[in-house]
Amino acid sequence: MDYPEQYQNSLHNSGSYWLEQAKNISWYKQPSIGLRHGADNSYSWFDDGQLNTCYLAVDSQVEQGRGEQIAFYYDSPAAGVKQKISYAALLQQVSVFAGAMLEMGVAKGDRVIIYMPMIPQAAVAMLACARIGAVHSVVFGGFAANELAVRIDDAEAKLIITASCGIEFEKIIAYKPLVDKAIALAKHKPKKTVVLQREMLLATLDVAMDVSWDQFVEKAQPTACVSVASNDPLYILYTSGTTGKPKGIVRDNGGHAVALKLAFNGIYGMDENDVWWAASDIGWVVGHSFIVYGPLICGASSVFYEGKPIRSPDAGAFWRVISEYKVNSMMCAPTAFRAIRKEDSSGSLVSKYDLKSLRWVFVAGEKLDSSTYHWLQDLLQVPILDHWWQTETGWPMTSPMMGWDSPSAARLGSTNKCTPGYDIRVVAEDGSEVDVNQVGNICLKLPLPPGVSTSIWNQPERYQQAYLSTFAGYYHTGDGGYIDEDGYIYITGRTDDVINVSGHRLSTGEMEEVVSSHEEVAECAVIAVNCTLKGQIPVGLVVLKTDADITDEQLQADLVAKVREQIGALACFKDVFVVQRLPKTRSGKILRAVLRKIAAHQPYQVPATIDDPAILAEIEGHLAKYYSR
Ligand code: AMP
16 A cells, blocks of 8 residues: 555544554554544543553563564763663563562552663663553753752652763763752652662762662562553653643553554664664653654664764764664754754765665754755765654654655655644634645644543643644644645744754743743743754843843843753753833733744734834844844
8 A cells, every 4th residue: 555545544544544553562452442532522542452561662572582682772972881782681670670669669650750861771760660550751851950840749750760960071960969959849759769870970869768779679579561551641741831831741551552663664664673763862752752662662773872963072973873783764853963064064974984774864853954954965865854743742743654665755845744643734823724835833633643642641621722722623733834735744833932942842931930030020031043053042032120230241141040040951041132122912912923023034014012113123133143043
């Protein structure tokens, strides 16, 4: 079957299509129900299925004879360590760690926060949670204590698993003090903290609260996988929404496993025994789906890289990894290639390595600019494939199907066509569907395929409000764009206040909360401007209190430090401009759509509520310096 036939089948016979896909993984109880429709557009998949995601990723691979095959190639230029972890070794580590958690009192359904750098023990912890039916929530190591505290409270975590430190370039970042501070800030108190001691910086442990990883597993007995319901949660992953409070995206077990099997084989074109590399971090959805679960469920080998694209030790690090592990395909955000290009614009470092194994490169997470695309394509001489998805979906919504016959060719500027089960429609503000090539809100017609999150932890009503209430019958992705006459999708950018810094999604609302908490600030807006390296970076527009007594330099220094302290360095918040007024609606709301257009140097209509054009001229004056970037 070719793409049009398969794709149409996934939409029109969705229940039977996905039940067929479900046969590609092992279940303790094979589901007999594919799609179940509920009231008010609600739906669920595989209701009566029973399985275990850790079993699929680890035990089942060993049972199929892959014990000696490498599950993870851990490669850390940061720590100067390389390690090959076989499926058999992984099984041993995961089953013992899971046993230790059980002995500590972690039960099915309990939440466990994993705040770790890119070390394989992070994957061991994730898989061990899945093994006993505990729900993990991995928090990216770059987040500040305050952000971690918010997640501890929301998830009501019973256990925290961390490491003594992470490494950013040559800088060692102590994690344990951050975790201690987060626990002190949180209202909910976890029972214990397990600390993996890294030799470059040992953490001081509290006898009552902390236990080292080694001690934790020392006397533990390995434990077997428990059977969980298909719709039981596997993990919570917090992502930025448009408000200050992050959304805890809940992922199920069954739909997720079925979708990842299809995605890894069908979309990425990877098979068992292939070597795959998702150059990301376990703190992001890419890390969950395609560093850990997807490749292992499919019996492939996954590169687990703790380093940067540049200065690791040079800008040839990616090429070295590809050649050393004979990587067949990789995925990362375009920002990584922009960083490499900045250091080695001619790409001369490629010639030091043999990249014959590489079949194609996937990029996602932010817009792929044409200049990076051409540079990379010319340099690597393999297809560069843009594809599009988000934390909520857990797997790509548009992509070429590299594992199917005759995949759709790449089309510059497009993230390709819909993958199975995704019915993308472009919707105008009034809810009507627009014509081809017309820009509008990119929406997905309900129901969504398996694996896509259908709830936000602790706040089911927020899921409705954030995704389903804007356009009845559709899931609202928050992205704008259009579809051409051949069904190719073009993503033009977010239509809300989520911004994308180096492929990381951040909420401007969250930064505004931090900025406006400064005692001299009356009000503020944080908006994104273009950045050649990071895609977007935030800048603050600040109105001072009338009696404020602070220099612009001091204000900038204070605010930059505050955002770094409360959100983390990953926000890259560096520029602040003091303005006289912000443009507002009559009801007093800041006109963000106008600010976004000014920042992007796009034409806009001066809203009727703006009585003084000088308000916008002043902002344009400040932002003009970013137009050429
Ligand atoms: P995240 O949930 O962090 O993965 O971020 C998802 C958001 O990143 C999407 O809603 C898009 O705004 C953006 N994004 C992801 N992939 C692409 C892509 N290939 N092109 C343009 N934007 C993308």
